[in-house]
Amino acid sequence: MVAQADSEFLFEKVALIGVGLIGSSLARAFRSRRIVRQISVSARSQATLDRVLELGLAESAHSDPVKAVEGADLVILCAPVGTYDSIASVIGPHLKPGVIVTDVGSVKQAVIRDVDQYLPDGVHFVPGHPIAGTEKSGPDAGFAELFDGRWCILTPPPGADHRAVEAVTELWRRCGSMVEIMEAGHHDKVLAITSHLPHLIAYTIVGTATDLEESERAEVVKFSAGGFRDFTRIAGSDPVMWRDVFLNNREAVLEMLQRFSEDITVLQRAIRWGEGDTLENLFFRTREIRQGVVEAHQAGSFDPREPKADQ
Ligand SMILES: NC(=O)c1ccc[n+]([C@@H]2O[C@H](COP(=O)([O-])OP(=O)(O)OC[C@H]3O[C@@H](n4cnc5c(N)ncnc54)[C@H](O)[C@@H]3O)[C@@H](O)[C@H]2O)c1
């Protein structure tokens, strides 16, 4: 499991179940930073398995996840969260005591509910979520620097083995991340407003534009250099991954959506009645928030997803 002081590897063999943007970025970081000695992967399609080997991201690639976890001392679930229940039910009986199971899923309460039930005694579950990504998917989309300077949130259930939590913490630190421990329900509420609702809004705006009359739609695409362009990046994110996020963080997303609807109604009213102060006061406050995010190095000039001019 965890390396001794004289060994540079943190884990001997890691199994990645699902190897798209996040799984392949982890594989690249593990390789380039010598974090694990050996990588095995499992994916559903033969094309993905072939591509992963072609890219040199793993020593072995299997369609059967049971084969991938054989001899692994760390298993990382990197597929859409809606698949975790069935993956865990298949690999669970084949996990040896002492193995650490973790994941990268964007929601945490549902993941704990779906996975924990299949893990035998002595297997340590440390759920995790890197707050890092792009709108791209698949094994070609990953890059080793994805997690540099980004937060990774771990949500170990009460009573989790502290050495396993430390090992997963160290894994993410070596991948370049800062790590925070959080209760799963709290994680789901925070991410509902910082990540899930923004995606829902982007999907809605782009969807609304798509439903316009043919001539207007053409102009939306032609003149989409500003705000709309940024929304289209987010709305280009993986449909299956995001379907699963919304279905598995239902309560928190609906709560935030309710607040959002109330706030947008206030703006609607301010526009209708010409209440400029209401609009201006909000826009000054939100500009300060943006400044705070840039100062915290979570957006701005160094972020490869943002235009260079945005300081
Ligand atoms: N994309 C992001 O920005 C981002 C950020 C943080 C966390 N996440 C989380 O990471 C996970 C993976 O997302 P991604 O962006 O890498 O998606 P992706 O679409 O790039 O990759 C997912 C991979 O899982 C595979 N897969 C699907 N079902 C499977 C199954 N039953 N067994 C094995 N493999 C299966 C797919 O073929 C694909 O290769 C998701 O749970 C997501 O919530 C995503």
Ligand SMILES: O=C(O)C(=O)CC1(C(=O)O)C=CC(O)C=C1
């Ligand atoms: O930057 C992006 O493209 C992302 O969507 C990444 C992002 C997000 O910031 O919302 C998406 C999902 C996550 O689970 C974590 C990160």
